[in-house]
Amino acid sequence: MAREPTAGSRQRPARVADEIRRQLGELILRRVRDPKVSAISITDVEVTGDLRLARVYYTVGGDEQDRVEVAKGLRRATGFLKREMSERLRLRYMPDFEFFYDESLDRGARVDALLADLARERGAEDGDHDDTQDSEEDP
Numbered sequence: 001m002a003r004e005p006t007a008g009s010r011q012r013p014a015r016v017a018d019e020i021r022r023q024l025g026e027l028i029l030r031r032v033r034d035p036k037v038s039a040i041s042i043t044d045v046e047v048t049g050d051l052r053l054a055r056v057y058y059t060v061g062g063d064e065q066d067r068v069e070v071a072k073g074l075r076r077a078t079g080f081l082k083r084e085m086s087e088r089l090r091l092r093y094m095p096d097f098e099f100f101y102d103e104s105l106d107r108g109a110r111v112d113a114l115l116a117d118l119a120r121e122r123g124a125e126d127g128d129h130d131d132t133q134d135s136e137e138d139p
Contacts, residue, residue, distance in 0.1 A: 013047040016091070020054050021045040023088050024097075027081060036066065037073035043102045047095055054095040057102040067101055074099045 025042040032038045044057040060070045078097055086094040 010049075013049055013051060016051055016089075016095075017045040017047040017054065019089060020047065020056070020085065020095070023085060024056065024081065027084050027088075028077075031084065032073075032077055032080075034073040034077065036060070036070050037077060040070060040074075043104070051091065052093060052095055054097050056097055056099050058099060059102050059105050071099065071101065 021042050021044065024045070028038055028040060028042070040058040040060045042056060042058050046055045046057075047053070058070075058074075060067060078099075082094055082097060
């Protein structure tokens, strides 16, 4: 019969993910020699319940070509990062890392731009109307 997961066992992946995010960000900043990779920001880490896989989400400035180069650099650095993280975290099993570009900031910027365009259009429409109702006087 399988055990019911306790509140602590459900929280452990979240705690491990937070620690991975913190340590991995520092490690990438200080120890990775590839300047494109060292310029990324870790935005989120999700760890599976069995702690075997960590999905690492990151952002980086630049264009699509820069993102491709960063992804290649992260793939090359994965073994190094896993070794270094195993020394820092002291887990029974070090999760495998999968890196994903975090598009949420790009989507947010697009939404902001659309909202700004909409506000400008509404402002232009409001400027086209004359308000002549304000000046009516009683005799």
